[in-house]
Amino acid sequence: xxxxxxxxxxxxxxxxxxxxxxxxxxxxxxxxxxxxxxxxxxxxxxxxxxxxxxxxxxxxxxxxxxxxxxxxxxxxxxxxxxxxxxxxxxxxxxxxxxxxxxxxxxxxxxxxx
Amino acid sequence: xxxxxxxxxxxxxxxxxxxxxxxxxxxxxxxxxxxxxxxxxxxxxxxxxxxxxxxxxxxxxxxxxxxxxxxxxxxxxxxxxxxxxxxxxxxxxxxxxxxxxxxxxxxxxxxxxxx
Numbered sequence: 001x002x003x004x005x006x007x008x009x010x011x012x013x014x015x016x017x018x019x020x021x022x023x024x025x026x027x028x029x030x031x032x033x034x035x036x037x038x039x040x041x042x043x044x045x046x047x048x049x050x051x052x053x054x055x056x057x058x059x060x061x062x063x064x065x066x067x068x069x070x071x072x073x074x075x076x077x078x079x080x081x082x083x084x085x086x087x088x089x090x091x092x093x094x095x096x097x098x099x100x101x102x103x104x105x106x107x108x109x110x111x112x113x
Numbered sequence: 114x115x116x117x118x119x120x121x122x123x124x125x126x127x128x129x130x131x132x133x134x135x136x137x138x139x140x141x142x143x144x145x146x147x148x149x150x151x152x153x154x155x156x157x158x159x160x161x162x163x164x165x166x167x168x169x170x171x172x173x174x175x176x177x178x179x180x181x182x183x184x185x186x187x188x189x190x191x192x193x194x195x196x197x198x199x200x201x202x203x204x205x206x207x208x209x210x211x212x213x214x215x216x217x218x219x220x221x222x223x224x225x226x227x228x
């Protein structure tokens with residue numbers, strides 16, 4: 001069975017700081033994908049970044065980057081130069097084959113002015 | 114490109130009543146998902162369609178929940194009768210293929226409150 005665990009229910013940082021959100025997962029498969037989604041108060045889930053398990057290079061999208069440690073089954077998200085608009089719930093998700101995305105419990109991130 | 118449309122945005126019903134949610138996915142997206150997101154938790158898949166066929170409904174409480182996707186486009190999710198524990202946000206998502214590689218496009222969800 002696939003599981004995703006986010007151990008930080010809430011985090012808070014000052015604007016322009018760097019913040020790292022943690023995620024661990026469990027799967028018996030070797031090929032899979034990992035995602036970070038952002039859910040602002042509007043409730044719409046927005047894809048932030050995606051990582052393919054067979055790629056060793058960590059994915060980067062502008063201010064967002066991941067630290068993918070396959071052996072440790074860890075997938076953390078780093079947000080650099082944080083902005084007020086980054087305030088949201090962040091969900092880590094695992095997907096493989098034709099199967100559904102499995103989500104973690106989420107981390108509520110607040111960026112303070 | 115238009116997004117995933119969902120309606121209604123909010124719904125309040127009494128327990129034992131019935132309710133239906135509607136979803137219109139992105140044009141051309143073959144795969145459609147309904148997720149239930151209870152407050153403070155991550156989304157949990159209820160049902161996955163590929164065109165108008167069901168791929169996965171293993172976590173759908175079939176004694177009270179039903180879903181259909183006629184003609185492989187729009188979808189409706191129904192709850193009858195509703196229970197207090199059904200209070201949640203119901204998210205619809207679509208993807209161009211069944212593989213999660215492409216990620217999902219989500220709608221804004223329907224917030225259901227059962228009183």
